[in-house]
Amino acid sequence: MEKIGITQENLEKEKIDFEEIILDVGGTKYKTKRSTLTKYPNTLLGKIFLNPSNCTEEYFLDRNGRAFHYIMEFYRTDKPLWPDESDGVTCEEVEREFEYFQILSEKGATDISNQIVFDFEKKILYPMLFFLICLCFLCITFFCLFIYALLHNRN
Secondary structure (H helix, E strand, O other): OOOOOOOOOHHHHHHHOEEEEEEEEEEEEEEHHHHHHHOOOOOOOHHHOHHHHHHEEEEOOOOOOHHHHHHHHHHHOOOOOOOHHHHHHHHHHHHHHHHHOHHHHOOHHHHHHHHHHHHHHHHHHHHHHHHHHHHHHHHHHHHHHHHHHHHHOOO
């Protein structure tokens, strides 16, 4: 049976992984853990924060602070999140940030584009389809009522 010992090296690594980092992105501050940012080591943030000697407590990134919210959501949930119309951020702005932070190449562009298509279907196509089905049902109902009225008025 192998003993698992707590070594100074393990304690240091755990301390580094849970170290809090503050990112000031275009004037908007985000607080997170180093382990969140290094989850994807081939992304820009992963490369920056993988080396503990590079780190201070707060960093300034001259990028879109509103769109960066979606970058952080990706790091936290492993899924891309896309803005609604009311968010004040466009999908193009978010895509630009995904490209800048090298997330598309890490996660795979096809995975993210598939998610975009799925979100588009869920948020736009399905409600439109439901609306069209209701509209067709309404038209058929009025047509049937019209025919019924015509047939009964003949007598």
